[in-house]
Amino acid sequence: NAGVMQNPRHLVRRRGQEARLRCSPMKGHSHVYWYRQLPEEGLKFMVYLQKENIIDESGMPKERFSAEFPKEGPSILRIQQVVRGDSAAYFCASSPEQDTQYFGPGTRLTVL
Amino acid sequence: AQSVTQLDSQVPVFEEAPVELRCNYSSSVSVYLFWYVQYPNQGLQLLLKYLSGSTLVESINGFEAEFNKSQTSFHLRKPSVHISDTAEYFCAVISHGGSYIPTFGRGTSLIVHP
Numbered sequence: 001n002a003g004v005m006q007n008p009r010h011l012v013r014r015r016g017q018e019a020r021l022r023c024s025p026m027k028g029h030s031h032v033y034w035y036r037q038l039p040e041e042g043l044k045f046m047v048y049l050q051k052e053n054i055i056d057e058s059g060m061p062k063e064r065f066s067a068e069f070p071k072e073g074p075s076i077l078r079i080q081q082v083v084r085g086d087s088a089a090y091f092c093a094s095s096p097e098q099d100t101q102y103f104g105p106g107t108r109l110t111v112l
Numbered sequence: 113a114q115s116v117t118q119l120d121s122q123v124p125v126f127e128e129a130p131v132e133l134r135c136n137y138s139s140s141v142s143v144y145l146f147w148y149v150q151y152p153n154q155g156l157q158l159l160l161k162y163l164s165g166s167t168l169v170e171s172i173n174g175f176e177a178e179f180n181k182s183q184t185s186f187h188l189r190k191p192s193v194h195i196s197d198t199a200e201y202f203c204a205v206i207s208h209g210g211s212y213i214p215t216f217g218r219g220t221s222l223i224v225h226p
Binding site for chain 1: 144146148153154155156157158161163202206211212213214215216217218219
């Protein structure tokens with residue numbers, strides 16, 4: 001059973017461009033979570049999704065950020081018009097039920 | 113509301129010495145508790161968890177943690193550390209009956225010296 005997969009592992013964007021981060025959960029996992037990690041800080045929750053539904057987006061910035069988990073395919077975290085402050089590591093986690101989460105390797109976004 | 117406090121941002125220790133990484137939580141209801149380990153430039157790996165039952169939980173690589181409800185703690189211990197244990201360790205809590213979104217501590221950097 002492959003683990004949680006994220007791609008790309010590294011992403012470089014210029015200010016104003018769009019960033020798309022993809023996450024494929026573990027087989028059989030229907031819950032997906034996105035987190036952001038800044039240097040010297042812990043993980044900050046962004047959004048919790050199940051198939052085709054956003055369950056909790058209380059950690060998402062109000063503008064420029066969106067997430068989806070379609071019926072087919074990976075979950076996508078989309079950041080429009082990126083700014084330097086968006087530079088961070090973004091982690092996806094999945095779980096079969098609402099307890100133990102399994103993390104992907106992360107996408108490290110650098111905004112120039 | 114739930115919260116997690118990891119009191120030590122950095123814990124230096126010599127190889128083969130014992131170590132304890134402290135974690136205290138706050139929640140008004142029953143909780144699930146977790147420890148994750150993160151190696152440089154990698155994602156978080158689940159180290160061990162407490163969901164119910166025995167309050168002492170163990171990992172396959174010699175770590176253990178004990179859920180202490182009266183002290184609201186879930187400290188992580190290892191009797192003898194290796195160089196390869198050098199990593200960032202995160203404690204997390206999930207409160208029952210809520211949104212089941214975990215709250216993570218800020219992390220403790222374990223640095224094992226030869």
